[in-house]
Amino acid sequence: xxxxxxxxxxxxxxxxxxxxxxxxxxxxxxxxxxxxxxxxxxxxxxxxxxxxxxxxxxxxxxxxxxxxxxxxxxxxxxxxxxxxxxxxxxxxxxxxxxxxxxxxxxxxxxxxx
Amino acid sequence: xxxxxxxxxxxxxxxxxxxxxxxxxxxxxxxxxxxxxxxxxxxxxxxxxxxxxxxxxxxxxxxxxxxxxxxxxxxxxxxxxxxxxxxxxxxxxxxxxxxxxxxxxxxxxxxx
Numbered sequence: 001x002x003x004x005x006x007x008x009x010x011x012x013x014x015x016x017x018x019x020x021x022x023x024x025x026x027x028x029x030x031x032x033x034x035x036x037x038x039x040x041x042x043x044x045x046x047x048x049x050x051x052x053x054x055x056x057x058x059x060x061x062x063x064x065x066x067x068x069x070x071x072x073x074x075x076x077x078x079x080x081x082x083x084x085x086x087x088x089x090x091x092x093x094x095x096x097x098x099x100x101x102x103x104x105x106x107x108x109x110x111x112x113x
Numbered sequence: 114x115x116x117x118x119x120x121x122x123x124x125x126x127x128x129x130x131x132x133x134x135x136x137x138x139x140x141x142x143x144x145x146x147x148x149x150x151x152x153x154x155x156x157x158x159x160x161x162x163x164x165x166x167x168x169x170x171x172x173x174x175x176x177x178x179x180x181x182x183x184x185x186x187x188x189x190x191x192x193x194x195x196x197x198x199x200x201x202x203x204x205x206x207x208x209x210x211x212x213x214x215x216x217x218x219x220x221x222x223x224x225x
Contacts, residue, residue: 006156031211033212040217041218042203042216042217042218043157043213043215044215045212045213045214048210048211048212055210055211056210056211056212091156091157093157095211100145100162100164100207101147101159101162102147102159102213103159104149104156104157104158104159106155106156107155107156109154
């Protein structure tokens with residue numbers, strides 16, 4: 001299967017620890033997105049890359065959050081000094097320039113205890 | 114700002130009956146509208162989209178959606194519901210950039 005791949009699928013961490021999630025987009029997709037989804041809510045946009053350039057960041061993305069896409073392929077989302085409010089599913093998605101459909105991965109669940 | 118609203122938290126329907134999941138939108142300019150489905154503990158799966166053209170859009174798994182400009186609606190429909198259609202459904206609109214803005218979601222329960 002060549003869909004969007006996310007790792008790890010589940011992460012439990014203690015408050016204050018750092019966590020990192022990885023996303024591998026669909027091959028040849030040059031756009032990559034990160035969303036956050038909490039229970040009972042729709043996904044909320046966090047940030048977006050075109051190739052290696054981070055073109056847009058939501059105000060939801062506090063200073064503790066950083067995303068990178070160093071070679072324009074896979075991306076990482078790091079959360080520093082996690083808080084209980086960071087508990088959510090983090091969704092990665094990708095698309096191809098000129099096409100409108102965005103394809104999502106299976107998500108990475110984060111639980112901060 | 115572009116937005117969508119899903120007025121129903123939950124829709125219940127009997128298997129074999131037609132189903133409708135409602136979505137209304139608020140955009141400036143022409144809307145790019147999407148429906149996604151989410152099964153428990155899974156990511157979002159793309160169902161269908163409206164960009165331009167025919168107001169009735171056909172998608173995956175027998176779903177279709179009707180774009181109505183005068184009512185600013187994009188309701189998801191299926192002629193005959195299956196128990197396996199039970200899931201969480203999201204309507205979304207593309208904003209002026211390249212990202213999607215999602216509604217809060219509607220839980221669909223299909224009972225046998």
